[in-house]
Amino acid sequence: MTQSLQIFTSATRSPGISLSKHSLSKPSPSTAAFRFPLSFTKSSIRASSSPDSNPLSSAFTSQVLVSENGSTGGGGALSSSVTREFVPVMSDSTAIEVDTVTEAELKENGFRSTRRTKLVCTIGPVTCGFEQLEALAVGGMNVARINMCHGTRDWHRMVIERVRRLNEEKGYAVAIMMDTEGSEIHMGDLGGASSAKAEDGEIWTFSVRAFDSTLPERTINVNYEGFAEDVRVGDDLLVDGGMVRFEVIEKIGPDVKCLCTDPGLLLPRANLTFWRDGHLVRERNAMLPTISSKDWLDIDFGIAEGVDFLAISFVKSAEVIKHLKSYIAARSRGSDISILAKIESLDSLNNLEEIILASDGAMVARGDLGAQIPLEQVPLVQQKVVQLCRQLNKPVIVASQLLESMIEYPTPTRAEVADISEAVRQRSDALMLSGESAMGQYPDKALAVLRNVSLRIEKWWREEKRHEPMELPEVGSSSSDSILEEICNSAAKMANNLEVDAIFVYTKTGHMASLLSRCRPDCPIFAFTETTSVRRRLNLQWGLIPFRMSFSDDMENNLNKIFLLLKARNLIKSGDLVIAVSDMLQSIQVMNVP
Numbered sequence: 001m002t003q004s005l006q007i008f009t010s011a012t013r014s015p016g017i018s019l020s021k022h023s024l025s026k027p028s029p030s031t032a033a034f035r036f037p038l039s040f041t042k043s044s045i046r047a048s049s050s051p052d053s054n055p056l057s058s059a060f061t062s063q064v065l066v067s068e069n070g071s072t073g074g075g076g077a078l079s080s081s082v083t084r085e086f087v088p089v090m091s092d093s094t095a096i097e098v099d100t101v102t103e104a105e106l107k108e109n110g111f112r113s114t115r116r117t118k119l120v121c122t123i124g125p126v127t128c129g130f131e132q133l134e135a136l137a138v139g140g141m142n143v144a145r146i147n148m149c150h151g152t153r154d155w156h157r158m159v160i161e162r163v164r165r166l167n168e169e170k171g172y173a174v175a176i177m178m179d180t181e182g183s184e185i186h187m188g189d190l191g192g193a194s195s196a197k198a199e200d201g202e203i204w205t206f207s208v209r210a211f212d213s214t215l216p217e218r219t220i221n222v223n224y225e226g227f228a229e230d231v232r233v234g235d236d237l238l239v240d241g242g243m244v245r246f247e248v249i250e251k252i253g254p255d256v257k258c259l260c261t262d263p264g265l266l267l268p269r270a271n272l273t274f275w276r277d278g279h280l281v282r283e284r285n286a287m288l289p290t291i292s293s294k295d296w297l298d299i300d301f302g303i304a305e306g307v308d309f310l311a312i313s314f315v316k317s318a319e320v321i322k323h324l325k326s327y328i329a330a331r332s333r334g335s336d337i338s339i340l341a342k343i344e345s346l347d348s349l350n351n352l353e354e355i356i357l358a359s360d361g362a363m364v365a366r367g368d369l370g371a372q373i374p375l376e377q378v379p380l381v382q383q384k385v386v387q388l389c390r391q392l393n394k395p396v397i398v399a400s401q402l403l404e405s406m407i408e409y410p411t412p413t414r415a416e417v418a419d420i421s422e423a424v425r426q427r428s429d430a431l432m433l434s435g436e437s438a439m440g441q442y443p444d445k446a447l448a449v450l451r452n453v454s455l456r457i458e459k460w461w462r463e464e465k466r467h468e469p470m471e472l473p474e475v476g477s478s479s480s481d482s483i484l485e486e487i488c489n490s491a492a493k494m495a496n497n498l499e500v501d502a503i504f505v506y507t508k509t510g511h512m513a514s515l516l517s518r519c520r521p522d523c524p525i526f527a528f529t530e531t532t533s534v535r536r537r538l539n540l541q542w543g544l545i546p547f548r549m550s551f552s553d554d555m556e557n558n559l560n561k562i563f564l565l566l567k568a569r570n571l572i573k574s575g576d577l578v579i580a581v582s583d584m585l586q587s588i589q590v591m592n593v594p
């Protein structure tokens with residue numbers, strides 16, 4: 001039986017919202033009398049509905065319209081007049097696109113076991129091959145990140161093409177994130193070396209000179225012309241936020257002589273910050289534009305290549321995000337690139353809420369963040385950003401050094417596992433690998449650690465019923481937004497109380513799926529959407545399993561079709577309990593799969 005709660009609003013919406021009971025299915029005595037007792041248990045619902053009494057079971061003989069391009073359309077799908085274009089739905093299970101890894105996971109272990117936390121992998125020299133990309137996709141990579149700090153545009157184009165091919169040929173929906181270089185101060189390329197070791201007591205030269213051929217020994221190129229002018233003797237120079245530390249001892253024209261005080265490995269294009277009297281010197285950085293001229297060219301490249309996400313480095317204010325959004329809107333109408341703000345500078349912390357509100361999501365970029373604020377504050381900032389993003393309904397990624405030791409070693413440290421657990425426990429949308437997958441020795445093992453720790457913590461969370469209440473303020477401004485939000489909040493609550501197997505959501509733009517994801521329900525959320533790009537973008541959000549298929553405005557049709565398609569692929573079975581919501585119809589339906 002289908003039990004539905006439908007919300008009717010008057011044409012003007014203003015005179016108030018009336019809640020009313022209504023069934024989309026044939027009226028039956030039980031649905032008409034339906035009230036929602038929250039003490040209902042899953043078994044009591046199961047016991048009260050038998051497949052035979054389900055009006056939906058008649059749909060098994062129905063047929064759907066398949067248009068010339070192979071997509072299905074719903075108009076009149078249940079009508080009995082069958083024309084040449086109609087083909088039986090039972091043979092049309094390919095009309096739904098779902099991630100091959102998720103499909104295998106669902107078949108093997110059922111709904112409860114699917115991973116809710118999404119995984120982002122930075123692609124670099126060790127993972128740019130087709131087979132290596134495929135291995136990451138098999139291992140659960142939801143988003144591939146390319147970092148414009150490194151590599152040529154041709155190299156990035158090649159990676160994008162390979163990910164696309166992987167999606168097309170092998171049925172994945174790996175999204176692509178392009179991360180800008182940003183215009184902070186960083187070192188040059190180390191003359192082609194993959195790293196250089198700086199030892200305690202050594203004197204190194206940091207220079208803004210352009211060296212034509214090979215770099216002199218113990219010399220580092222700096223990208224920022226004002227560098228030699230700005231630093232002072234006695235300043236501390238931190239590479240990558242303190243991985244290696246120098247003290248400025250002498251300035252000679254464009255060269256700055258520095259004494260190594262904390263030895264370590266220098267990596268190409270590593271970030272540089274300088275500190276004076278215990279404070280970050282940032283006057284000059286504040287003058288640098290967030291989006292450099294090179295970044296603008298990279299952004300044009302990203303738009304042309306159709307990347308799904310643009311992650312903007314060193315965001316200082318909401319204005320830069322708004323400016324970028326209008327730039328993209330003007331350049332490519334109808335573009336649906338999501339803009340993620342990287343929270344990695346002091347300025348971003350001062351304008352946090354505005355920045356997140358202006359963006360489509362955020363990244364806690366702990367690498368550079370740890371170079372700008374005392375390290376012991378980084379976990380607090382992480383907690384705050386993750387929480388704020390969820391409240392504002394923006395996906396959030398926790399990034400950098402999650403498994404740093406696995407660049408070199410095949411197993412993580414206990415501390416790294418604890419760090420990942422904490423990010424999962426905070427219920428961040430996604431975790432990210434950087435050097436571990438870009439240039440480490442064990443990219444697949446690192447990904448497996450993220451996957452296994454996520455699964456374990458999520459399972460523990462559900463078993464212990466640890467619903468940490470979080471106030472979810474209204475994010476929309478119109479009354480129809482409020483209705484959608486209430487529907488999602490209620491549907492998620494009902495799903496937990498009734499222990500349903502899955503929530504189904506039909507969403508054109510992905511918005512309603514993200515509102516459900518924000519509630520972090522116990523069960524997975526099957527998000528059905530019509531466009532491939534929305535499907536890829538939903539892949540970054542917690543708990544969503546995005547499917548692509550076409551659907552009509554008729555929810556009953558859509559549900560029938562989905563049940564048939566999913567059953568044909570053994571992804572659901574009769575008796576599974578689902579809640580269905582849609583942004584086309586303001587209703588919540590609870591039903592057993594016929």
Ligand SMILES: Nc1ncnc2c1ncn2[C@@H]1O[C@H](COP(=O)(O)OP(=O)(O)O)[C@@H](O)[C@H]1O
Nearest residue numbers: 122123124125147149150151267434435438439
């Ligand atoms: N496209 C690339 N080409 C070469 N090396 C790369 C590439 N992307 C990443 N790497 C390597 O992986 C390391 C970690 O990547 P990431 O964290 O994204 O950059 P960064 O260390 O500059 O913040 C980089 O320092 C670099 O050595």
Ligand SMILES: C=C(OP(=O)(O)O)C(=O)O
Nearest residue numbers: 344365366367368399400
């Ligand atoms: C993710 C980060 O940015 P990038 O790797 O581009 O420096 C970071 O700083 O943590």
Ligand SMILES: [K+]
Nearest residue numbers: 149179180181
């Ligand atoms: K970057």
Ligand SMILES: [Mg+2]
Nearest residue numbers: 344365367368
């Ligand atoms: Mg950074």
